[in-house]
Amino acid sequence: MTDETMTIREMCDAFDVTPRTLRFYEAKELLFPIREGQRRLFTKRDRARLKLILRGKRFGFSLEEIRQLLDLYDMGDQQATQFERTYQVAQQRLKDMEEQRDELNEAIDDLKEQLKWGERIIGSLSSTKKAAE
Numbered sequence: 001m002t003d004e005t006m007t008i009r010e011m012c013d014a015f016d017v018t019p020r021t022l023r024f025y026e027a028k029e030l031l032f033p034i035r036e037g038q039r040r041l042f043t044k045r046d047r048a049r050l051k052l053i054l055r056g057k058r059f060g061f062s063l064e065e066i067r068q069l070l071d072l073y074d075m076g077d078q079q080a081t082q083f084e085r086t087y088q089v090a091q092q093r094l095k096d097m098e099e100q101r102d103e104l105n106e107a108i109d110d111l112k113e114q115l116k117w118g119e120r121i122i123g124s125l126s127s128t129k130k131a132a133e
Contacts (some may be wrong), residue, residue, distance in 0.1 A: 005041040030067055
């Protein structure tokens with residue numbers, strides 16, 4: 001490895017991803033390693049892009065959204081368009097995640113109530129069974 005490039009194994013170790021993941025991102029035109037025969041050498045730009053890809057995936061962005069946002073880097077406006085669009089997508093994603101959380105909390109509360117009801121039924125059935133014996 002040099003300061004400028006990393007091998008696929010070094011990338012895997014540094015970012016805790018598999019070679020298959022890196023090849024997949026390359027096929028999706030998210031990463032652009034230098035090819036030297038069969039070897040792939042990843043540049044600082046690839047490392048920065050991978051960091052953003054992994055962060056975007058963690059936040060639930062689709063690969064297409066991530067690709068579109070990364071492509072805005074080269075607009076020539078000091079990344080203003082990229083930052084603005086990323087902010088908009090992130091705001092929407094946060095809203096979606098909060099709605100999912102609220103729906104999940106509601107389902108959890110409902111399930112807890114159903115379990116309490118089930119405990120009462122089981123308790124009354126046990127009491128009835130003991131009384132019959």
